[in-house]
Amino acid sequence: MRNKAIVLLSYATIAMIAMICIIQMVLLAQDVQPANIPESIQRYFWRSQLITLLLGLSALAIIFFTENIHSSLKRNAYTDITGIMNKHACMEQMSILDCRDSTVGIGLAMFDLNNLKKVNDFYGHEAGDLLIQQFVILLRQCAEKKFFLGRFGGDEFIVIIQNCDESIMLNFLEHVSKSVEKNNTANTIGISYACGFAISTRQQYYLVDELLKEADKKMYQNKKIIKSGELTEPQQISKVLDSDRVNSSEKDGLTGMFSHDTFVSTVTKVLQIYNDRSRLALVCSDIHNFRFFNELYGHKEGDHILRQFSIELNRQPFCLCSYRLYSDNFAFLADVSQFSEEQAVEMIQAWNIRFAASIDNAYPGSRFILKSGIYFLSNFHESVETMLNNAECARKSSKPNFQNIVVYSDELSREVKLRFDTVNSFQRALDCHEFHVYVQPKVSRRNKKICSAEALVRWQKSDGIFLPPDTFVPILEQSGDIINMDFYVYEKVFEYLYQQQLNEKTVTPLSVNVSRVHLTMTESFMERISRLHSRYPVPPSLITFELTESAYIQEIYSAEQFVNRLHALGYRVSMDDFGSGYSSLKGLYPMHFDEVKFDQAFIRNEITEEAGNWLIRLINLVKSLNTTIVCEGVETDENITLLEQSKCDLFQGYYFYKPFPLGDLAALVD
Numbered sequence: 001m002r003n004k005a006i007v008l009l010s011y012a013t014i015a016m017i018a019m020i021c022i023i024q025m026v027l028l029a030q031d032v033q034p035a036n037i038p039e040s041i042q043r044y045f046w047r048s049q050l051i052t053l054l055l056g057l058s059a060l061a062i063i064f065f066t067e068n069i070h071s072s073l074k075r076n077a078y079t080d081i082t083g084i085m086n087k088h089a090c091m092e093q094m095s096i097l098d099c100r101d102s103t104v105g106i107g108l109a110m111f112d113l114n115n116l117k118k119v120n121d122f123y124g125h126e127a128g129d130l131l132i133q134q135f136v137i138l139l140r141q142c143a144e145k146k147f148f149l150g151r152f153g154g155d156e157f158i159v160i161i162q163n164c165d166e167s168i169m170l171n172f173l174e175h176v177s178k179s180v181e182k183n184n185t186a187n188t189i190g191i192s193y194a195c196g197f198a199i200s201t202r203q204q205y206y207l208v209d210e211l212l213k214e215a216d217k218k219m220y221q222n223k224k225i226i227k228s229g230e231l232t233e234p235q236q237i238s239k240v241l242d243s244d245r246v247n248s249s250e251k252d253g254l255t256g257m258f259s260h261d262t263f264v265s266t267v268t269k270v271l272q273i274y275n276d277r278s279r280l281a282l283v284c285s286d287i288h289n290f291r292f293f294n295e296l297y298g299h300k301e302g303d304h305i306l307r308q309f310s311i312e313l314n315r316q317p318f319c320l321c322s323y324r325l326y327s328d329n330f331a332f333l334a335d336v337s338q339f340s341e342e343q344a345v346e347m348i349q350a351w352n353i354r355f356a357a358s359i360d361n362a363y364p365g366s367r368f369i370l371k372s373g374i375y376f377l378s379n380f381h382e383s384v385e386t387m388l389n390n391a392e393c394a395r396k397s398s399k400p401n402f403q404n405i406v407v408y409s410d411e412l413s414r415e416v417k418l419r420f421d422t423v424n425s426f427q428r429a430l431d432c433h434e435f436h437v438y439v440q441p442k443v444s445r446r447n448k449k450i451c452s453a454e455a456l457v458r459w460q461k462s463d464g465i466f467l468p469p470d471t472f473v474p475i476l477e478q479s480g481d482i483i484n485m486d487f488y489v490y491e492k493v494f495e496y497l498y499q500q501q502l503n504e505k506t507v508t509p510l511s512v513n514v515s516r517v518h519l520t521m522t523e524s525f526m527e528r529i530s531r532l533h534s535r536y537p538v539p540p541s542l543i544t545f546e547l548t549e550s551a552y553i554q555e556i557y558s559a560e561q562f563v564n565r566l567h568a569l570g571y572r573v574s575m576d577d578f579g580s581g582y583s584s585l586k587g588l589y590p591m592h593f594d595e596v597k598f599d600q601a602f603i604r605n606e607i608t609e610e611a612g613n614w615l616i617r618l619i620n621l622v623k624s625l626n627t628t629i630v631c632e633g634v635e636t637d638e639n640i641t642l643l644e645q646s647k648c649d650l651f652q653g654y655y656f657y658k659p660f661p662l663g664d665l666a667a668l669v670d
């Protein structure tokens, strides 16, 4: 608006000057002598000439300023904050070049800053702007005056060179590269850029926008190469990880490690700097028996150990940053880019062992063990909380003393979820009678008649899914819920036998499985069994308790007591899965068992004649200890032929019967 007024004013002035000049010229043309003109008119004439002169001068001044304003407006419209041409100007320049007859000799280079986003994120936008300006200064220094420099986008720049050939272009690019290198050695925030160029020649002719496309394509190829080679940008990383920038309120008071929030934000920043090709791991570690250590050496020494742990951990070259989750639980982010996953696990394991050994040396008898869960980051955009959860999930799955380090996997996560769902839904399932008792008969070797049957539990979930015991029994053993589940089965078995007996129907002896968990609480087990017996008084000899060999051997002392107590109440006891793992002659002699069940592994696969003979001798040997022998997993004619040669008493397996509901047993036996 203001500009328009100035232009109008200057045109009006020019018009007035022109008018006065015309009047004077008319007067001169009519040959009017000054003497003939009255004095008042002469005065007027001179005044008007003076005014004309003044107006002329001011018009000139106005035109001069207008021009200046014009050119500065034009400059502003075409330049960027960096002082070089903006995108609009770039486009205009390109369309000017496009109007030419030929583009031969036009070269176009395109530059893109690689790290602008990262710099903006870490150091703020001012630092980002400064980086752009720095780069522009370098470009200007390297470019000749006749080169056209323009900022094409946020972090994209173009340089157009006329009368260009490859050597001119390469020369210029090398100059830029060297200047940037020199700049980076002197500055904390380094410039990293990708570039591509194209030159239109007679052999390779490009229209102007094709030149732009080609340069852009080459630039992206270059960018890819840079990214794949660029694992870390140490300057940025060290700045992010510099723990001095974190004030004490953001650190753990005892160990000086980061607080939760600082750790999360630091990891987030680090992930933005690293590219997806780097191998990073989030590790959660826990001191296994720290309570024991505190009790033995006191809390002051305990605190000292935690501080020591923090110092040592942060000294490890792989540790980028760490934090204390709570008490003796820590998490850290590890850069293991130079290693394979296996090597990384070994390295972290080795550090765990080294640290534990140093504590063990200084504090004899502390039995110091570090357990760790490792989550190798697969997706850098995942939330840090998810990463922590995964590492924690792996850590919790570690088994102290024999598997102190566990790597997270999707399978592990599914297991954890299953465990969680199982434990969570157990009580409701029990109340809703989702557990069902199935039985699998044991038949006599001699006449193949059913002599007894084993009760096997099944879980039919509300959605109809049928779960075999292997999927939930181990989980319920861990949570302790197996106790109530087993007693649910026992009650069904007692009740069934009692009802059969009451109704004077066929009574088939039944076996039930005993989880190893019961062995740790013999007293309450026997009490509950006695209570069941008072409710459903059946001859105890009708019930056999199957105790696995491994449970028996592991807790041999309490297991012996357990077996004795059951015998004292009149129940039978069986050694289940004999030969499946920890076979020990000590477990067999003296013989505490009324029955020994040979594990199905003995006959599962095709066995050689030699192995068959050996099995027969083993069965006969155990039989000589005066016990009932059952062979499990009998599936084929070959199994039968082999076992017929032994002194095995009972067969159990799919060859005869698969497990079926307890309610169907009587009809089958009858």
Ligand code: C2E
Binding pocket: 440, 455, 456, 457, 468, 469, 470, 473, 482, 486, 489, 513, 514, 515, 546, 576, 577, 600, 632, 633, 634, 635, 652, 653, 654, 655, 659
């Ligand atoms: P187990 O006590 O050794 O039970 C024998 C398992 O072998 C049963 O699997 C049975 O169905 C299966 N089996 C029987 N004959 C054959 C055969 O010819 N071929 C094959 N391949 N398998 C055969 P199931 O019912 O899935 O039970 C698995 C395990 O779960 C049991 O092994 C037992 O350790 C546990 N379990 C089952 N019910 C209970 C229970 O009520 N309480 C407790 N604590 N554990 C139970």
Ligand code: CA
Binding pocket: 454, 513, 546, 576
């Ligand atoms: Ca069994």
Ligand code: CA
Binding pocket: 576, 577, 597, 599, 632
């Ligand atoms: Ca078994």
